[in-house]
Amino acid sequence: MIRPIKWSLAAMIGAGSLAACANILDIPSDRYVQGGGQDGGDSLATCTGTLEVRILIDLSGPTRTLGAPYLAGEEDYFRELNEKGGIKGCRINFQHVDYQYKQDLARAAYESWKADPSWPRVVALFGYGTPDTLGLADQVKADQKPLFGGQHASLASPEPVSLAVSIPEINANFQEIAFSAEFKSIGYPYNFFAFTDYSTGARIAMFHIKALAGKRVGFFLCSDAYCTGPGQAARVHAKRLGLEIGRVLTLEQSGQNQTAYNAAVLQYFQQEVNHKKLEDANYSIVDWVWGGNTTSTSAQMAIAIAYMKQQLATSNPPVPDVQLILNNNGFSEDLFASCGQSCVNNVHGIVPYLPYGDTSRGSVEMGKLTELNDKWRAIDDAEAGAPGPTHRNVRYVQGHVNAMLFKLGVEAVVAQRKPVTGENLKAALEAFNGVDTGGLTDKLSFTPKDHRPQSTESIYKIGSDGALVREPPDRTISLEDSWLGW
Template structure:
């Protein structure tokens, strides 16, 4: 299913709400910077005239819809608020959001539909979402010279072509250690940007956290999507470099498997762990940590399955350790406890490259603004629809907010340079960013012409006894090795 969400406004007001102001106001579609400095500002304080066209691709009906809805709300609220207050340096943002159901083929259809629209030449950027859409569209946006601010797959961080062979360790289902010569190759993604730690860097940080906490062996419970498999490969390589033992991979898909299937698969996994230690190798360390590379809904299923496994195997020998689950940032959120309950308490950890909704422990000066916008626009939406106000008070809303904020900062940089707001100029401006302050919502961002990895810091949180996220200081930062670029 592909759903096109065209935001418009009933009232003739430049507050614009969710709308495209060009449908209401007679504003030229081209954008330029005025050379006037009559307001007393310096030459960099130009004004943007006209409209800025933006397209948003999102999943609100597919397997990650629980992530997509608040993510989209964060972007929309940010743009609506900008439009209500004069836009970006005077330019209003016309944005159209389209649902692609988390299907790569749908993303292609969405993109071609956008290109067929008469406004396409004025579109300066795409706000993306997940791995299937971002990887699928990366070559297209490069050809069309329109920056895509979206998924954080590690391959997308390299503007230039990548061709590298990496020896990736793996423990087979028979517990034999194998090494797989894995070739990573891309054409390069010069128009892709994101604000967060890439998924593979996050996995490497997670391995360091596990090692620091005394973990012995880490298993990998992941889907077969590139979103899951890429970080797992990076994680396995880095785990062994740190002296961690790696465990077997357990394929757990993001859809099509119910809780009973998860329970059975996880229980058998640990029965096999016990049997191997008991019958084949008494020195073997049973998996005591699991890396989960899926999204929140299936990560909850993992957590519940692990809890039930511990109960089922309690008192058996060899004993099962108190297995801990550490999750990719898109597999972890404040909503987990509502679904999971006690099985998640003090057993589920998440790597988080942005500040969770409402968290003041990281000193975010922008978080108050995030919460104000959320509440304001939920009330406006509820009043217009006549329905109860929705709530998107979670990390996904913050993610969407940050994505829109990054776009605004890029456009402002173009305007300050007195250049037209085009895709090419936006890309060039973003590549000049060095230690850009995001109000503490994420670590400071830097991009270069040869490396689009923006930062390498993750906070680690776990789910506490009251269901709230408990920060596990210190934040973890890793050096961005040049040899890791692109995988």
């Protein structure tokens, strides 16, 4: 069972450290590589020593329902590697801290790790969300530690970015205006992830809406950078595709209950009806909504939209059959348990990795992943003396792939007969060109100038029994240089 870890050094030792204490004392600080072979790659090269890894996760904050399976996916992968001898012989000593989705706690955890004698041996960090990844970017860059973290578009640019983009918007008076948004980043050369960045995903969602003959897209999202950045990218791309855009409705990830969501969404669509009826008969009422939050609040959105449809069932003019399309962190197999029939056949989600247990697409890794989960849940349940959460959802897949990306990078370093350091790991990842994750994602590529790894999303919707129903074909977008960083 995954447990939060307190702030003392002794308590910050995670599940992967049982054999590592001796390593900390006995193994030289460098990860040595042994083996012969040709320069440029040696599959027989081995690694000795311990790979120190540190993990940030939200287990008690507003995104805790996502954090627990995400962490389990990472830690199960590391536990299994350790049981089988590590990565090319190097075991992984991993520790995690629950930072509660608070940037100040993420920074405090980072400082405590830096103060520990093991810090020089830390080769990689695992982040979780946008706030922690953005908040630690300056230190990660200075310390040359690869961070497998958030997927905000700015984090995919290794080099500094400064550009102004004209963002379209419909104001409260239903007038279309535009404002100039300045996108700046310090450059994130040590940040890596295996999935589409959030803005690329939002652009793909707009293409999907257009392909399904949608007319006008509204935007329901929180006020954090995690939500607003992709929302702006989506509005620009929607206009480019010939879609009409709707107003933005701010729905926060915490502090608002279902009643508040219901009232806000009902008011939004009542205003849509009134505008068409009283102001502009040619106006197309919003028929699609982009949801930019996380799973728990996505369920609230879906319930609120269903409530609105019921309340405005006899409105004149009528409200269309509004469809909700969610970002990847707002959509999972667990959504139906929270929203029930309100989600059926009208809630869609973009998914840059396979849903849990989906073997229909020929993934050789999915069977291994589910076996891994079953094995370690049985071990954890036996240790706890009671059944725990099963973690059978896309968040577990996400964590598994995150850990796999690290393993693939380490293997590439070892094959070059180089010591496993943060700098060498970064260089190895930046040489990836079409690297396979066993079919769990599209193939991954990075360069020193572009850390957008892929640009493919599968689209699923929630079917009548709550199962995820794929809406083929997969949607792939060509990554434009001008999109890098926003």
